[in-house]
Structure formats: C-alpha cells, structure tokens
Amino acid sequence: MGQKAIDTFRACIPLFQALSDPYxxxxxLLLAGQEPLTVNQITENLTLSRPAVSHHLKILREQQLVSLEQKGTQRFYSLALKDATSLLKELVETVEAQCE
Known part of the structure; x- marks a missing residue:
C-alpha cells in the first residue's frame, strides 16, 4: 500500500474515533433531522446529562462534524459534515486506486 493511502488512513483516525461513540x-442523527439545537434541546432528546452532551459536542466540534453559532446568550449546534465527507471520500478514492 502506498504512502498516500497510509497518510490518508492516519488522517482519518481522529474522525473515526469521534464517530465510534454511540452517543x-x-x-x-438528532442534528440531521432538526434545525440547529441548543445543548439543552439535545439533552432533552438523549439519556445523557448536560455536561456529558457538552463533552460529546466538544469532540464533534474538534473534528468539524458540528458547528456552533452564538445567538445572544444561546449556543446553537448544527451538522457541519463537509470536511469530514471530503476526507472520507479521499480515503475511499485512495483505497480504490490501490485496488486497481
């Protein structure tokens, strides 16, 4: 396997780790079907505490899977999958090229 494939896999590790957690x-999935939501709104729909939801949102933000918008005193979270999908597409294309 080429170095590009290895580098692409390595670049995807943090993304895979973020996506591996069921919460x-x-x-x-909750954000996919909604308008942007606050931490409290997300917490109402899950069996997690508010601090736990905030922790998971931080990890998702670090991997650019969700974005944050401040409106007054409230913070709204929404999906931001563009960078993640680009990285995953690059991985698939790289692996496919190795298989040819």
Missing part, C-alpha cells in the same frame, strides 16, 4: 452517533 455521538445519536447526536449526529
């Missing part, structure tokens, strides 16, 4: 998956 973070739940948050992503």
């Amino acid at each position: 973070r998956q739940d948050i992503i």
Whole structure:
C-alpha cells in the first residue's frame, strides 16, 4: 500500500474515533433531522446529562462534524459534515486506486 493511502488512513483516525461513540452517533442523527439545537434541546432528546452532551459536542466540534453559532446568550449546534465527507471520500478514492 502506498504512502498516500497510509497518510490518508492516519488522517482519518481522529474522525473515526469521534464517530465510534454511540452517543455521538445519536447526536449526529438528532442534528440531521432538526434545525440547529441548543445543548439543552439535545439533552432533552438523549439519556445523557448536560455536561456529558457538552463533552460529546466538544469532540464533534474538534473534528468539524458540528458547528456552533452564538445567538445572544444561546449556543446553537448544527451538522457541519463537509470536511469530514471530503476526507472520507479521499480515503475511499485512495483505497480504490490501490485496488486497481
């Protein structure tokens, strides 16, 4: 396998780690079907505490899977998958090229 494929896989590790948690998956799915939500709104839909939801949102933000918008005193979270999908597409294309 070429160095590009290895580098692309390595670049995806933090993304895969963020996506591997079932609670973070739940948050992503919740945000996928909604307008932007606050931490409290997300917490109301999950079986997690507010601090736990905030922790998971921080990890998702670090991997650019969600974005944050401040409106007054409230923070609204929404999906921001563009960078993640680009990285995953690059990984798939790189692996496919290795298989040819």
